[in-house]
Amino acid sequence: MIKTKNTISTFGKIWRIALCISVPLGGGLIISMFTRDAMEKFGAFNQPPLAPPAWLFPVAWTILYVLMGVASYLIYMKYRDGKKGEKSLAKTELIIYGLQLVLNFIWTPLFFSAGLCWVAFVVLILMWFAEIVLLMLTFKNPRTAFWCLLPYLIWTTFAAYLNVGIAVLN
Numbered sequence: 001m002i003k004t005k006n007t008i009s010t011f012g013k014i015w016r017i018a019l020c021i022s023v024p025l026g027g028g029l030i031i032s033m034f035t036r037d038a039m040e041k042f043g044a045f046n047q048p049p050l051a052p053p054a055w056l057f058p059v060a061w062t063i064l065y066v067l068m069g070v071a072s073y074l075i076y077m078k079y080r081d082g083k084k085g086e087k088s089l090a091k092t093e094l095i096i097y098g099l100q101l102v103l104n105f106i107w108t109p110l111f112f113s114a115g116l117c118w119v120a121f122v123v124l125i126l127m128w129f130a131e132i133v134l135l136m137l138t139f140k141n142p143r144t145a146f147w148c149l150l151p152y153l154i155w156t157t158f159a160a161y162l163n164v165g166i167a168v169l170n
Contacts, residue, residue: 021069028065031108038112048165064152071148093137100130117167
């Protein structure tokens with residue numbers, strides 16, 4: 001088979017998007033291995049109104065991590081292919097994306113394993129602000145990244161409500 005530029009380009013795009021998606025999914029999987037009993041602990045807490053069933057969390061996080069990975073791919077492509085000003089903005093977006101992802105991975109062990117609900121809430125608020133900044137930066141370009149990240153902000157806002165509710169009720 002003769003490889004053409006399009007074949008190599010397509011393979012490169014598939015590899016890059018797979019890598020971008022695997023970072024949040026892989027990180028989430030590693031964190032879940034360290035907090036295996038998290039859903040049992042969640043179920044044992046006194047719950048605030050509107051608390052979803054425990055089975056919803058892994059489903060929601062899988063979808064959110066895939067969307068986050070797609071957004072990071074779009075931002076990376078802007079960094080790789082953009083003009084000088086776009087590259088600088090995309091670099092900032094990637095740094096903020098990385099920061100909020102690290103905060104995301106820190107929250108679960110703080111909340112579930114360490115039982116530090118209020119400390120976890122502070123981390124969640126920092127993550128929420130990083131998400132707001134990232135959404136503001138991606139609102140115009142790449143707009144698709146904005147739409148991929150918006151459900152994550154909505155879920156994080158709901159998680160903040162649950163975090164505070166559980167901290168107060170327990």
